[in-house]
Amino acid sequence: MKKTRVGVLISGRGSNLQALIEAGKTRGFPAEIVLVVSNMPKALGLARAEAASIPARTIDHKGFASREAFDAALTEALEAARVELLCNAGFMRLHSESFVRHWWNRHLNIHPSLLPAFPGLNTHARVLEAGVMLSGCTVHFVRPEMDSGPIVAQAAVPVLPGDTEDGLAARVLALEHRLYPHALRLVASGAVRVEGEIVAGLTGVKAKGPQTALFSPSLDEGL
Ligand code: GRF
Numbered sequence: 001m002k003k004t005r006v007g008v009l010i011s012g013r014g015s016n017l018q019a020l021i022e023a024g025k026t027r028g029f030p031a032e033i034v035l036v037v038s039n040m041p042k043a044l045g046l047a048r049a050e051a052a053s054i055p056a057r058t059i060d061h062k063g064f065a066s067r068e069a070f071d072a073a074l075t076e077a078l079e080a081a082r083v084e085l086l087c088n089a090g091f092m093r094l095h096s097e098s099f100v101r102h103w104w105n106r107h108l109n110i111h112p113s114l115l116p117a118f119p120g121l122n123t124h125a126r127v128l129e130a131g132v133m134l135s136g137c138t139v140h141f142v143r144p145e146m147d148s149g150p151i152v153a154q155a156a157v158p159v160l161p162g163d164t165e166d167g168l169a170a171r172v173l174a175l176e177h178r179l180y181p182h183a184l185r186l187v188a189s190g191a192v193r194v195e196g197e198i199v200a201g202l203t204g205v206k207a208k209g210p211q212t213a214l215f216s217p218s219l220d221e222g223l
Contacts, residue, residue: 003032004188007083009091014045016089023181031188035081071099107142119147139183153183
């Protein structure tokens with residue numbers, strides 16, 4: 001089986017990167033991470049890549065005169081590594097429109113809310129302030145507007161009485177670590193595709209039991 005060559009963009013801790021690294025070790029996983037790029041020299045995720053013997057490098061945005069110039073350097077590094085699919089995993093820079101167009105339908109992001117609700121920063125604080133009863137996470141194809149684009153997979157958690165920002169963030173993060181590998185598998189295997197700005201092509205996916213009924217699609221499929 002030919003594996004899809006994946007590049008991962010990070011800025012920090014890299015726990016989602018770690019989840020993708022672990023998924024890549026499972027038998028038959030359709031993707032392999034061939035390059036990790038951080039815009040922050042001290043990102044913890046760089047050490048995670050190195051520990052897994054994955055090429056990792058820093059491209060510091062501060063060394064570039066414009067967003068376009070930084071993005072061009074990113075694309076150059078990714079293409080030199082023959083990256084076919086790009087995954088943002090806690091990458092904290094906005095992309096230029098030309099970069100988004102270049103990687104169109106080949107570029108995923110994970111966001112810790114049920115998009116299109118609560119895009120942007122301070123997500124969990126805003127979720128708590130709004131008093132919604134469900135939150136979760138979303139993996140989507142990247143589009144020029146921040147945290148928007150065709151949705152590949154979502155997973156939900158209840159917001160509990162007395163939840164704190166940190167408590168909710170931790171519960172959502174645990175779910176992110178399951179959702180991102182699941183979504184990457186769907187995209188890398190060709191099980192889903194973008195049709196008219198909607199992700200289509202899922203077949204035979206059923207929820208199993210009350211716990212996974214909160215997930216769409218069921219995380220029991222695949223991983
Ligand atoms: C995650 O919550 C992700 O959804 C958001 O940034 C955070 C990154 O965490 N985009 P990590 O670096 O993967 O640990």
